[in-house]
Amino acid sequence: MIELKDVSVQYDKSGEPALKKLNLSLERGEFVSVLGPSGAGKSTMIRTINALQPATGGDVLIDGKSLAGFSRREQRQWRSRAGMIFQHFHLIPRLTVKQNVLSGLFGKKDPWSNLGGFFSAAEKKQAAVVIEQVGLQGMEDRKIEQLSGGQKQRVGVARALIQDPDVFLGDEPVASLDPGTSRSIFSLIEEVHKRNNLVTMINVHDIDLAKMYSDRIIGLSEGEVVYDGPPSRLNDTVIERIYGKNMMADKKTQTVR
Numbered sequence: 001m002i003e004l005k006d007v008s009v010q011y012d013k014s015g016e017p018a019l020k021k022l023n024l025s026l027e028r029g030e031f032v033s034v035l036g037p038s039g040a041g042k043s044t045m046i047r048t049i050n051a052l053q054p055a056t057g058g059d060v061l062i063d064g065k066s067l068a069g070f071s072r073r074e075q076r077q078w079r080s081r082a083g084m085i086f087q088h089f090h091l092i093p094r095l096t097v098k099q100n101v102l103s104g105l106f107g108k109k110d111p112w113s114n115l116g117g118f119f120s121a122a123e124k125k126q127a128a129v130v131i132e133q134v135g136l137q138g139m140e141d142r143k144i145e146q147l148s149g150g151q152k153q154r155v156g157v158a159r160a161l162i163q164d165p166d167v168f169l170g171d172e173p174v175a176s177l178d179p180g181t182s183r184s185i186f187s188l189i190e191e192v193h194k195r196n197n198l199v200t201m202i203n204v205h206d207i208d209l210a211k212m213y214s215d216r217i218i219g220l221s222e223g224e225v226v227y228d229g230p231p232s233r234l235n236d237t238v239i240e241r242i243y244g245k246n247m248m249a250d251k252k253t254q255t256v257r
């Protein structure tokens, strides 16, 4: 469904590229975790797939069609097929759970009908369904600022889910959560992933979480893929290739920042 062909991203003409000729393809049903040290290019890769950051070399193909050739409308449609979940949630604190979840529909609506922020009865019903699916029933009218981090991320998942996406993209969605809450969010993402047969790609710093939930792990280092394979082959040598020697010296816990 998604194919990266020799994809490079160079932010600064004189600097090192953030991504160097990446080649990957992602198919429906795959749960992919992306590991790599800070600055490896993980966010850039997610943003390039989501058409938020154009590739400066190579091509991203969506169902065989070049993203670079998409019209604005096609880009908007593609983004609405790809639900994003962010580290800092990107929710509107003063609005309620329901209002934040409904905002996930903006990408699907025609821009003019967005202006009033009106939603149909069917859309409101759909919001109630996804709020229940993420376990927040009864909290629809709570303001985001009154929720815990884990509850906020459940709203983030519900907002992505109401888009009825084909793809789930997570940019460090559990980086600000404690280990138990991180696992519950990963379990929730896995449940949604399986139920809807999505392509899921998540940047994560916690190797154990990546191993526990993924079918496939991609290791990035300095903008290049240095590992692409199953969690079962992610041994110390591979981890060292991804994170470098310093990390291995400090490998008391397997959580890397």
Ligand SMILES: Nc1ncnc2c1ncn2[C@@H]1O[C@H](COP(=O)(O)OP(=O)(O)OP(=O)(O)O)[C@@H](O)[C@H]1O
Pocket: 011, 012, 018, 036, 037, 038, 039, 040, 041, 042, 043, 044, 045
């Ligand atoms: N908007 C930008 N303008 C210029 N350089 C950028 C921009 N965004 C990222 N970079 C650079 O591109 C490289 C890759 O950054 P990116 O954020 O993709 O890495 P990352 O692996 O997600 O890191 P982290 O784990 O710290 O979030 C880094 O060298 C970074 O400084």
